[in-house]
Amino acid sequence: MVAEEEYEEHFDQWRWKKRSILFELPYWKDMPVRYNIDVMHVEKNVSDALLSTLMGSAKSKDGLKERKDLEDMGIRSNLHTETRGKRIYLPPAAYWLSKEEKSICKRLSKFRGTDGYCANISNCVSLNPPSIGSMKSHDHHVLMHNLLPVALRGLLPKGTRNAVTRVFNFFNKLCQRSIDPEKLIYLESEFVETMCELERFFPPCLFDIMFHLPIHLAREARLGGHVHFRWMYPFERYMKTLKAYVKNYARPEACMAEGYLAGECIAVCLEFLQNSVPVEETLKRNEDVEPDELILEGRPLRKPIKVTLSEKERDISHRYVLLNTSVMEPYLA
Known part of the structure; x- marks a missing residue:
């Protein structure tokens, strides 16, 4: 009994007792949402941590110190370091992309988005050695929602790939323009299961505060409304x-x-002189060319690449266009 009291006294010395000054406001304790977690920065940090760990870059959460931590905790013996002569060898993990699987960089280097869709992501991709970095927050946003789920198909073991894909799907569903409030409750519990799946494959050091904050995002969406009304993109622009x-x-x-x-x-x-003095408006995007050369869909990012289709590919493309044209709907019905 005395030992327990001494332990509690010792623990109280190091316990975090900081209390925000905002709690002095009379209404602060009754507010359902006392803070607003920025989805933009959470997305960026989660995507950067996962992508660095998959690619094994310098910012990876899996290195020598992390493997030593696994040895100290006595877990995952298959990932413990091995000494070979004077060198320390790190066994390959299930979440590492092999040299062949890093062909994802080649796929992303050929990506060409529409005008205004995103930045030129191919500038952030290196092929020799294969690496991905120096991306902005919106680049990570596009990468998580649309590109990586497709680029990772057929890569990585099934369990690791499904866990990473579930993280991407969570942010994709959360950032939709229309969300069912009842589905947000299921989305919150689903992300807890996703975190449990990630912990089965990824090292413990990956799960910092940035992987804890998404658990609260679904609840904040139920109480505060859509994500795109509360994130930082408009302010950053x-x-x-x-x-x-x-x-x-x-x-x-x-x-x-x-x-x-x-x-x-x-x-x-x-505004005062608009009815009296004609003011020449500035040209909008893609209007600085001749009318005959006006590009309605935006400027291409780079010089187009000529592709020659075979007869089978041409028939498939022709059939796809026909089946997705409104003129053909009466015949398809």
Whole structure:
């Protein structure tokens, strides 16, 4: 009994007792959502950690120190380090992409998105050695939702691949424009199962606070509404506009305030003079070309690649276009 009391006294010395000053507000304890987790940064950090671990890059969560931790905990003996002469060998893990499976870089290097869909992801991909890095938050967003689930098909063992794909599907369903509130309850419990599956294959050091925060995202969506009304993408884009006002880097805040005020004044003047003085509007995107050369679908990112189809591929493409044309709907019914 005395030993337990001494242990509790010793534990109280190191217990985290920090309490936010916001709890002094009378209404703070009754608020159902006291904070708003930013989905943009959570997506970016989760995608970056998973992708680095799969590719075995410098930011990977699986290295020598992590393997030593497994030895100290006495788990996953098949991943413990092996000493061969003067070198330490790390056995391959189920979540490592082999040299053949890193052909995913070749697939992503040939990706060409539509105008305004995303950045040129191929610039972030290296083929020799195969690596993926230096991507922005929106690049990770597009990569998680649309590209990686397709690129990972047939790669990795089935259990590891299904666990990673379930993480991507969770963020994809969470960021939809229309969400059923009842499905969000199921989505929250489903992600807990997904985390349990990830823990079966990935090292424990992967599961930091960023892998804990998505558990609360479904509940926040039920209470706070759609994700795209609460994430940081609009503010980050507007920060780019404000940073363009900076001319004197010794006084960035003053430059932003002066540029914002000048823009507001010009907007008021244009609204006042729009019926009296004709003002030439700025050309919109893709309107700086001749009318005969107007590109309705946006500019291509690079020079097009000529592909010659065989007769079978041409027939398949022709049949696909016909079956997906509204003119053919009466005949298909």
